[in-house]
Amino acid sequence: MNDSQMRRVYLDHNATTPVHPEVLGAMLPYYKEKFGNASSIHGFGKEIKVALEESREKVAKSINATSNEIYFTGGGTESDNLAIKGTAFANRKKGKHIITSKIEHHAILESCKFLEKEGFEIAYLPVDKSGFVDPDDLKKALRKDTILVSIMYANNEVGTIEPVEELAKIAKDNGVYFHTDAVQAMGKIPADVQKLNVDMLSVSGHKIYGPKGVGAIYIRKGTRIIPWSHGGSHERSRRAGTENVPGIVGLAKALEIVHKEMEEQSKHLRNLTETFYRKLTQAIPDVFLNGHLEKRIPNTLSLSFKAVEGESIILSLDLKGVAVSTGSACASGSLEPSHVLSAMGIAPELAQAAIRFSFGRDNTMEDVDYVVKILPEIVSRLRSMSPLYANK
Numbered sequence: 001m002n003d004s005q006m007r008r009v010y011l012d013h014n015a016t017t018p019v020h021p022e023v024l025g026a027m028l029p030y031y032k033e034k035f036g037n038a039s040s041i042h043g044f045g046k047e048i049k050v051a052l053e054e055s056r057e058k059v060a061k062s063i064n065a066t067s068n069e070i071y072f073t074g075g076g077t078e079s080d081n082l083a084i085k086g087t088a089f090a091n092r093k094k095g096k097h098i099i100t101s102k103i104e105h106h107a108i109l110e111s112c113k114f115l116e117k118e119g120f121e122i123a124y125l126p127v128d129k130s131g132f133v134d135p136d137d138l139k140k141a142l143r144k145d146t147i148l149v150s151i152m153y154a155n156n157e158v159g160t161i162e163p164v165e166e167l168a169k170i171a172k173d174n175g176v177y178f179h180t181d182a183v184q185a186m187g188k189i190p191a192d193v194q195k196l197n198v199d200m201l202s203v204s205g206h207k208i209y210g211p212k213g214v215g216a217i218y219i220r221k222g223t224r225i226i227p228w229s230h231g232g233s234h235e236r237s238r239r240a241g242t243e244n245v246p247g248i249v250g251l252a253k254a255l256e257i258v259h260k261e262m263e264e265q266s267k268h269l270r271n272l273t274e275t276f277y278r279k280l281t282q283a284i285p286d287v288f289l290n291g292h293l294e295k296r297i298p299n300t301l302s303l304s305f306k307a308v309e310g311e312s313i314i315l316s317l318d319l320k321g322v323a324v325s326t327g328s329a330c331a332s333g334s335l336e337p338s339h340v341l342s343a344m345g346i347a348p349e350l351a352q353a354a355i356r357f358s359f360g361r362d363n364t365m366e367d368v369d370y371v372v373k374i375l376p377e378i379v380s381r382l383r384s385m386s387p388l389y390a391n392k
Ligand SMILES: *Cc1c(COP(=O)(O)O)cnc(C)c1O
Pocket: 014, 074, 075, 076, 077, 078, 080, 105, 107, 152, 154, 155, 156, 181, 183, 184, 204, 205, 206, 207, 213, 214, 215
């Protein structure tokens, strides 16, 4: 079979997703005839302002917020940075203590590291072997001077869904702001900011079949937060810079679609990942699930293949047209074991042997069958060369 005939299977949707055709369709006019600046007071600007506010309304609706609580940003990373640093600096007279978890995305962890250099104190909560934060640990970590708690809604490497509702209640009962990074949860599980009782929530476009480089943050009315970029009075002075209007229109459209199709997609993805897991564990011995089979976002499976380097599997699968990743896209290429798997207490050998399979809306049962057909051969070949694996 030559390259052009090779089947291509994309199983790396937690790294990024293709733009949905309807999303692209909604965006295109804003690159062409509708090119105005939303801040201009002439007709070209006004029609853009209308599109911007309609998009804000759509985003608000998808998480049960009001539109004046939605701010558009340059992506999930920027939303996380604003939430952490903006709240920290706005509330430092009240206290310098922040609580997060050990398994957050680097956008959160690196923002916290920066704050440590600025004199803030950060508590990093542990997780159990499935990746769950224990609400009792949060209770114990709270101090009089705690100003913010940030715990992700769903983990990008293993898919574990954190008990955000319970965690946020503990924070709120103690008068502490609660932020959640919901980048991987959006469109996969319900995200209602009233029910979750969170003060801030981060969203990214390109993880939900929208464009890259655009995101949003929900900031509950009354939250004390300072902007992190300064300039014009865009986004009600919380995020300066001419709005990425095509991106914002695309983000809103994407959220609308994933929200509308969540139930159906959830069933589809659960069916694919459960079948994949069952068939694969039947075909290959010594495969271990990282995370929790039930309490996970339905598209994500992290599996460790004993005595095989995850990187070797990725390269072998790539030759067969299959795209997967180790822990997270950002950590790829580094030899450090994933901070998420380490925090879960996974032994380094098994952490190095982990592969993340993240399915998406366009994947089919044929994709599952294809990977189940080629992967056993790859694993047994790699194991046959491994001094760590005793051939049975
Ligand atoms: C991808 C991701 C981010 C970063 O979003 P970008 O839009 O790529 O900056 C943040 N948090 C989580 C959990 C993610 O998966």
